[in-house]
Amino acid sequence: MLDTSPAEVAGPPTTSLPPQVGALRDCVRTFAQERLRPEVQRLDRADAADFDWDLVAEGHRLGLTRLVISRAHGGLGHGELGVAVALEELAAVDAGFALVFGATMLGQAPLLLSGDPALQARFLPLFSGDEPVLACNAITEELAGCDLLIPENAQYALDVMRARRDGDHYLLDGAKKFITNGRVATYATVFANIEGNPGASALTCFVVPLDSPGVELGAVADKMGYRTCLGTEMTFRGVRVPAENVIGGEGGGVVINVQQMNMARAAVAAISTGVARGALDLARQWCGERIQGGVPLYRHQFTARKLAEMSTKVDAARLLYLRAAHLADTEIPAPAYEPAVAKLFADRIAVEVAEEAMSLMGARGYVRDWGMEKYLREALGARIYEGTPEVLALAITESMYATDDDF
């Protein structure tokens, strides 16, 4: 069990972390290396719909399902910084396992952002029981992904899930796609457009228990990576949701979505950093053991240059996500620029480092038993969720041209 005293918010960490965050990192690192690593090959080769509740339960007992929940609601009271360093440790071993918990936190985020004590009291304590409880954040649809994330695009979104007021309830109709944890979550924060408004211009966030009548959980996507977590289709047919389950009021969905994405991007950047670090660790080990020309590979100047570049990229990615997480912990609304920069860079270097690491291992890098090619498959995944490079570029340039009043 982790120490639950609050993490101190100091300046952005560079070479050291606040003590509570450092303790969390050490605890999660031990779990990831000793419990998760031996299971990685099995998890990666399992059927798409398989889910290892036993390992998730172990993560739950560490507190990974309630990192960001306040102590008043039974959580650990960590901020984005704690979340990010924990997810880097998990992703250095298995990015899909990291995303099980990252997606749960994303399902909790609208409730945390709401400031609504009644909603928080109903849903947040669920994560403090003996059995693991997961959540999910249901945004993406067949025809709408980025359009639900970019406010200017919202009116053009096609065929968005509908919400219709019916007395003191809403009726939800529509379908979601690629929803991480959709199959295994207890509740979802679901985004639907109020009927009669174009596109997603009245996008609204609802908390929906997934045992509600009319919720149907569909196929699990057979992904090339992130196989430990389940991306699921979800269909809602006339699902009745009480009006008090609306977060942020009618039409508040796009801004909640933007805000939670700005919070989440530091964490996803940390996952990509972890993937890059995992690949680098394997390459470093290999290049230290493999003898060619009478010396270890790393003694060859060309290989040394590659390893040095890879290590520099991982360090830079980590510093960028630490800065972004620190700002997300100390400013509301969370800034758009720093998390987007961190994610854009980390997602890119994860692919570069994993590809280079594979190359350094030669044929072994291409063989599944050695575990390297999995890092390349997973590096490609983070470029899609929580903002593609194109969406991130828009967020970054918007910030570059924005004016600020130095508050």
Added chain:
Amino acid sequence: MPAYTSREQAVSVFSQLFEIMLEDDAFRAIVRDEALSVRFVHTEPDFELYVDAEGVRVDGPAAPTTLAIKMSCDTADALWNGRLLMPIAVATGRIRIKGSVARVIEFVPLLRPAFDRYPALAAAAGVPTSA
């Protein structure tokens, strides 16, 4: 038309609002026990309120506070009257907060009674209800 026509009017209403909040034993106990101090930076008209367990001070000490919350007086009026939802205000940048987000998450629900108190205070000060 702005909700507040003078600095004095705005200072009076928002000072009273938090003085009333601090008269609540439970609210004051939490503020004291958690060592919370909040600087409300209001603009248009411009003034600052410093709120801690000791009371409410206008343009209070420059010492660092646990939280700093900045919004225009029009935004504050819409917020406390219930016309503007906190998540929307925050997400659109109409309210900006600096300090530990974990502390904000604990603090914001404590402000609920202010939503009940504000409309009468504002009306008594002559603030137009439809501003």
